[in-house]
Amino acid sequence: MNRSDQPWDSSAPEEPLLGGDVTVGVVRSGDTVRRPRSASSERVRALLTHLERVGFAGAPRFLGVDDRDRDVITFMEGEVAGRPAPEWVASDDRAMSVARLLRSYHDAVASFGVPAVFDDAAPALPEGAPEPVPVPLELIGHRDVTLENVVFRDGVASALIDFDLARASSRVEDVSNMLQWWAPWQPVEDRAEVLKGVDAFARAAKMLDAYGLDAGSRPMLVPVARNAAERTWHTMKLRAERDGGGWRRMWEEGVGDAIRRRQSWLQENEEALVRAVM
Numbered sequence: 001m002n003r004s005d006q007p008w009d010s011s012a013p014e015e016p017l018l019g020g021d022v023t024v025g026v027v028r029s030g031d032t033v034r035r036p037r038s039a040s041s042e043r044v045r046a047l048l049t050h051l052e053r054v055g056f057a058g059a060p061r062f063l064g065v066d067d068r069d070r071d072v073i074t075f076m077e078g079e080v081a082g083r084p085a086p087e088w089v090a091s092d093d094r095a096m097s098v099a100r101l102l103r104s105y106h107d108a109v110a111s112f113g114v115p116a117v118f119d120d121a122a123p124a125l126p127e128g129a130p131e132p133v134p135v136p137l138e139l140i141g142h143r144d145v146t147l148e149n150v151v152f153r154d155g156v157a158s159a160l161i162d163f164d165l166a167r168a169s170s171r172v173e174d175v176s177n178m179l180q181w182w183a184p185w186q187p188v189e190d191r192a193e194v195l196k197g198v199d200a201f202a203r204a205a206k207m208l209d210a211y212g213l214d215a216g217s218r219p220m221l222v223p224v225a226r227n228a229a230e231r232t233w234h235t236m237k238l239r240a241e242r243d244g245g246g247w248r249r250m251w252e253e254g255v256g257d258a259i260r261r262r263q264s265w266l267q268e269n270e271e272a273l274v275r276a277v278m
């Protein structure tokens, strides 16, 4: 593979990669993925380079930039949930393997610390948004562990992709983000069809055990989930207004109302959720 400082060539045939919400123009070219450079490019480059250095196999490698000013990363072979989500996302074994993958990511990223390149990664708190629940900013979290951002091989979660939202965070915040999508901690009406029948309480408990979340962090999960939902509403609104594109489309499609419904669901189910995670 080309690892020189020369830009990568982009003459090979390309195939659009769909399934994401935000990034326009993600394509596969041979065994690489090309993503238009963005505000997060330098951070993601530093992060992927660290993960390569420590030998973490569960993330793409950063390879360089191509002659069309796109970041070049490795294509991670395997299965990724598209939309509608396939039947297999309902498998508890798959969900538990996502939790194990997130744990191994955290263990690999811990030695990266919180480098200065991430200093401006956190969006300013929009007006009216609550302060974050105080958690230690101990590592660079992925912060977007959606159904579409995990690659599976042989039925086991093998790689995280899409590190655009990565920033200083805590294990418990990332675990809470994962539970939102994979338990899922969402009202039934807003879940992927195949997840409507899943017991989100029992499944969260299994995922936490698979992750190996310590007893001291568990009481933080539900408050962090509620706080994140509330802040996300404000952040998504700001991004829709300021950044437009996929953010605006999601807002117009009602993502704000869905977040409000999730907030209500978390509130109504608070006691059962706390019991499930302890």
Ligand SMILES: Nc1ncnc2c1ncn2[C@@H]1O[C@H](COP(=O)(O)OP(=O)(O)O)[C@@H](O)[C@H]1O
Pocket (backbone or CB within 6 Å): 017, 018, 019, 020, 021, 022, 023, 024, 026, 033, 060, 073, 074, 075, 076, 077, 080, 148, 149, 151, 161, 162, 164
């Ligand atoms: N490195 C990769 N290896 C395999 N598939 C990828 C890779 N990067 C992206 N994809 C595929 O492209 C889709 C969209 O890419 P993603 O980086 O998640 O963009 P978005 O920011 O739009 O969510 C993913 O859901 C996945 O199916």
Ligand SMILES: [Mg+2]
Pocket (backbone or CB within 6 Å): 019, 020, 021, 148, 149, 161, 162
């Ligand atoms: Mg994505």
